[in-house]
Amino acid sequence: MSSSLTGILREGNRIDAQRPWQRVIVKPKTWNQAAAQLVEGTTILLGLWADTDAVHMALLNEEPVDIAVITIECVDGRFPSVGRHHPAAIRFERAIRDIYGLEAEGSLDQRPWLDHGHWRVKQPLGKRVEVLSPAPPYHFLQAEGESLHQIPVGPVHAGIIEPGHFRFTANGETVVRLEQRLGFVHKGIESLMVGADLARAAQLASRTSGDSTVAYAIAFAHAVEAAFDLKVPARATWLRALMAELERLANHFGDFGAICNDASFSLLHVQCGMLRERILRVASSNFGHRLMMDRIIPGGVSTDLSRDGLMQVKSLLAELTSRLPRLVELYDNTASLQDRMVTTGILQPELARKFGAGGYIGRASGRSFDARRAIRYAPYDELRFDIPVLNEGDVNARVWIRIREIEQSLAIIDQIITMLPHGPIAVSVGAPKGASEGIAMVEGFRGDILVWVRFDNSGRLTRCHLRDPSWFQWPLLEAVVEGNIVADFPLCNKSFNCSYSGHDL
Amino acid sequence: MRAPVTEPAPSPDQAASMELARAVGRSARRRLGRSLSIREVDAGSCNGCELEIHGLNNAYYDIERFGLRFVASPRHADVLLVTGPVTKNMRQALERTYSATPSPKWVVAVGDCALNGGCFATSYAVIGGVGEVLPVDLYVPGCPPEPSVILRGLLALLEKS
Ligand code: SF4
Numbered sequence: 001m002s003s004s005l006t007g008i009l010r011e012g013n014r015i016d017a018q019r020p021w022q023r024v025i026v027k028p029k030t031w032n033q034a035a036a037q038l039v040e041g042t043t044i045l046l047g048l049w050a051d052t053d054a055v056h057m058a059l060l061n062e063e064p065v066d067i068a069v070i071t072i073e074c075v076d077g078r079f080p081s082v083g084r085h086h087p088a089a090i091r092f093e094r095a096i097r098d099i100y101g102l103e104a105e106g107s108l109d110q111r112p113w114l115d116h117g118h119w120r121v122k123q124p125l126g127k128r129v130e131v132l133s134p135a136p137p138y139h140f141l142q143a144e145g146e147s148l149h150q151i152p153v154g155p156v157h158a159g160i161i162e163p164g165h166f167r168f169t170a171n172g173e174t175v176v177r178l179e180q181r182l183g184f185v186h187k188g189i190e191s192l193m194v195g196a197d198l199a200r201a202a203q204l205a206s207r208t209s210g211d212s213t214v215a216y217a218i219a220f221a222h223a224v225e226a227a228f229d230l231k232v233p234a235r236a237t238w239l240r241a242l243m244a245e246l247e248r249l250a251n252h253f254g255d256f257g258a259i260c261n262d263a264s265f266s267l268l269h270v271q272c273g274m275l276r277e278r279i280l281r282v283a284s285s286n287f288g289h290r291l292m293m294d295r296i297i298p299g300g301v302s303t304d305l306s307r308d309g310l311m312q313v314k315s316l317l318a319e320l321t322s323r324l325p326r327l328v329e330l331y332d333n334t335a336s337l338q339d340r341m342v343t344t345g346i347l348q349p350e351l352a353r354k355f356g357a358g359g360y361i362g363r364a365s366g367r368s369f370d371a372r373r374a375i376r377y378a379p380y381d382e383l384r385f386d387i388p389v390l391n392e393g394d395v396n397a398r399v400w401i402r403i404r405e406i407e408q409s410l411a412i413i414d415q416i417i418t419m420l421p422h423g424p425i426a427v428s429v430g431a432p433k434g435a436s437e438g439i440a441m442v443e444g445f446r447g448d449i450l451v452w453v454r455f456d457n458s459g460r461l462t463r464c465h466l467r468d469p470s471w472f473q474w475p476l477l478e479a480v481v482e483g484n485i486v487a488d489f490p491l492c493n494k495s496f497n498c499s500y501s502g503h504d505l
Numbered sequence: 506m507r508a509p510v511t512e513p514a515p516s517p518d519q520a521a522s523m524e525l526a527r528a529v530g531r532s533a534r535r536r537l538g539r540s541l542s543i544r545e546v547d548a549g550s551c552n553g554c555e556l557e558i559h560g561l562n563n564a565y566y567d568i569e570r571f572g573l574r575f576v577a578s579p580r581h582a583d584v585l586l587v588t589g590p591v592t593k594n595m596r597q598a599l600e601r602t603y604s605a606t607p608s609p610k611w612v613v614a615v616g617d618c619a620l621n622g623g624c625f626a627t628s629y630a631v632i633g634g635v636g637e638v639l640p641v642d643l644y645v646p647g648c649p650p651e652p653s654v655i656l657r658g659l660l661a662l663l664e665k666s
Contacts, residue, residue, distance in 0.1 A: 118593035124629045155598045158577035160545045160558050163595060184594045185549045188628035203624055210553025210649065254559075273563035280560070290651060291553055501551045 003066035004042040018437040019226040023069040031072045038086040044356035047467040048092035050100035055079045065374045081107040088355045101126035114183040143169035143177040155184045162500035173485040186504040193464035209502030214247040215444030217296035219451040224298040227438030234421045236300035237378040243292045245409040250279040251445040252402040262490045263340040282316045300426025341396035345480045345492035358447025358469045364397035371443035398495040432459045468502030540572040544582035548599045550589030553649040554616040560652040579605040590622040591632045611642040
């Protein structure tokens with residue numbers, strides 16, 4: 001089977017600086033062709049981001065796995081809209097306009113997205129314009145019909161969660177439309193990246209979404225190592241995987257319990273919360289940080305695992321393995337839970353595929369993509385594991401995917417304990433050889449994270465783009481909630497558990 | 506699986522948190538009768554601080570045994586626990602949450618970002634620490650601070666006020 005990207009790549013001018021996947025500069029005609037392929041579904045959108053006077057689009061051919069970036073140079077600050085044809089691109093284009101001032105020509109949604117009118121500057125990374133006047137009010141989409149009412153929620157929510165605004169239009173109890181407004185925690189991370197030294201850039205990348213700090217740190221490190229053409233010692237890659245799987249376990253246990261808690265079943269919440277805490281304590285005593293922040297650096301890892309630490313991981317593994325089955329049984333045999341979870345918030349497989357939804361959201365709706373399997377970055381090329389997939393697409397399926405992934409992560413950690421190679425844990429990064437670019441994709445607990453970096457001749461970081469999996473998942477939550485009752489929104493939302501910070505950047 | 510089995514915490518923190526437990530108990534009672542209601546506000550965090558604040562509710566820390574409890578509305582709160590560098594996009598919501606909280610009220614800023622904006626301080630989109638927007642009674646530093654440290658902070662607040 002050949003890749004549908006081959007034709008597109010042939011049409012473009014190759015940029016040699018980028019590793020490991022090709023980047024080509026294309027003409028509008030080829031750009032539109034690529035958009036048409038997204039509509040057909042022959043390729044999947046992986047990211048759409050801007051640069052000074054150019055827009056990049058990362059594309060995936062799923063079978064065989066092939067990834068490429070195409071770039072269009074903007075004339076008069078414009079580029080042909082992809083979102084006009086392919087809805088998954090709409091929010092990216094709105095964000096590009098806010099941050100870079102580049103217009104998606106033909107776009108059907110001209111409203112701002114991340115810019116709420118409070119920055120006192122427009123297009124902070126493009127041609128900066130000072131603004132003093134307050135922004136005009138934001139217009140939510142309308143829903144028309146008899147007996148409809150609106151429920152505005154947020155940005156400050158009732159629980160201990162991140163801020164965002166949800167505008168529900170309901171008919172009685174039933175949601176007829178949900179519209180999200182995000183961007184409240186926009187911190188301008190990509191602007192802080194410009195000119196940052198590697199240590200600071202890694203620190204920022206690790207704080208894009210705190211719950212995925214390990215995955216972001218690995219993705220950033222991979223991108224830098226690709227740009228610098230650097231080979232990382234084997235032990236470092238295995239320790240990275242250990243931390244990544246611990247992070248996945250901690251989050252999946254947390255979510256498993258939290259979803260049940262939203263159905264007022266606190267017993268599982270308490271039980272899962274204890275296991276999550278056990279994981280964080282083992283992480284803390286062995287890597288020196290409960291969330292393992294800043295333990296992964298370009299070139300390797302900053303903390304080694306002692307023999308004693310290995311034993312601690314081993315006993316953690318035994319504890320989790322022995323406790324999990326009873327929790328799963330309890331989940332599966334509690335009628336009140338099943339009543340809330342099954343058939344609630346269904347994401348149709350077709351829509352999951354169209355949006356390239358990753359993580360448990362995609363995999364609960366028939367999309368088996370997992371960067372660990374697709375790209376097989378070290379050490380996953382040497383590890384045995386399954387990618388669980390279900391087709392039901394409801395809250396229950398998203399819980400089950402997490403349960404199955406917990407089992408897989410436990411199996412992976414078991415292999416890491418026995419196969420962890422000896423040797424150094426880092427190499428010095430050194431100076432890059434001329435201008436270079438690197439791109440990487442890493443599977444976080446929530447889905448695939450994409451990172452792209454560019455260094456200039458002097459080795460200065462000139463651009464870093466961080467694409468959270470939530471970009472493709474948030475819009476699907478709007479679709480999933482439709483037709484459900486308002487009271488089931490927390491369940492749907494928790495089963496998605498999208499990142500606000502990762503999305504808002 | 507009939508009843509939740511709260512294991513004794515295996516970490517060396519346990520002695521400290523038991524001591525904290527007694528102290529918080531005493532001063533919370535003195536100050537506010539039997540309870541202190543906390544409303545958490547994320548004003549721009551990376552969500553790392555939220556994870557650890559959540560931790561306070563797990564069986565190891567079980568914050569409610571001290572009479573400290575998280576509430577859903579600022580109107581029911583005595584304390585605002587604020588995280589993150591305050592983003593410009595969150596300023597108004599934070600101010601409104603504060604004014605919806607009845608007096609007497611305290612503000613606890615949790616995390617390095619809440620202290621001074623942390624690693625995001627210089628961005629066009631960030632105002633800085635929580636103190637730039639609200640009167641802060643106590644800072645709990647850390648990135649993120651561990652649950653036991655946050656608990657210690659709440660105790661310090663009770664002693665101070
Ligand atoms: S202090 Fe650290 S964990 Fe907390 S919001 Fe800031 S970066 Fe995230």
